Amino acid sequence: MPKLTVLDKTTEVAAGRRLVLAIEDAGVRIGHRCGGIARCTTCRVQFVAGEPDTMTEAEYQLLNERGLFGQYRLACQIVCDHDMSVTPALTADNQPQWSGDTGPTPDAMVQPKAVWQPISALKASHPPA
Numbered sequence: 641m642p643k644l645t646v647l648d649k650t651t652e653v654a655a656g657r658r659l660v661l662a663i664e665d666a667g668v669r670i671g672h673r674c675g676g677i678a679r680c681t682t683c684r685v686q687f688v689a690g691e692p693d694t695m696t697e698a699e700y701q702l703l704n705e706r707g708l709f710g711q712y713r714l715a716c717q718i719v720c721d722h723d724m725s726v727t728p729a730l731t732a733d734n735q736p737q738w739s740g741d742t743g744p745t746p747d748a749m750v751q752p753k754a755v756w757q758p759i760s761a762l763k764a765s766h767p768p769a
């Protein structure tokens with residue numbers, strides 16, 4: 641089983657678990673204000689280790705639209721298939737205006753339907769803005 645480290649706490653995760661849900665499973669109230677459909681970026685994380693070298697087109701497009709490409713990854717667009725260590729940017733604890741509402745519960749499957757591509761191929765076909 642892959643290991644996930646979030647804010648210095650390490651847990652084992654079922655292989656294939658969406659990262660946003662695995663982070664919640666670990667007790668961290670990460671944002672997912674769009675419900676995990678690659679619309680809001682509140683699930684964004686910084687990788688300490690284990691950043692995937694593939695990305696969904698939805699993640700690539702949204703990160704570029706928001707000027708976040710290269711700084712963050714979207715936890716709703718990643719599955720835990722190897723060991724990872726991440727730091728969530730936005731949580732209910734550091735976003736008091738959410739009043740504890742991290743957003744609708746994301747589906748177990750990545751949405752929109754995921755097609756992961758090498759980041760290098762995405763950059764080649766759609767250069768970052």
Ligand code: FES
Pocket residue numbers: 671672673674675676677678679680681682683684714715716717
């Ligand atoms: S972009 Fe909204 S939950 Fe990931």
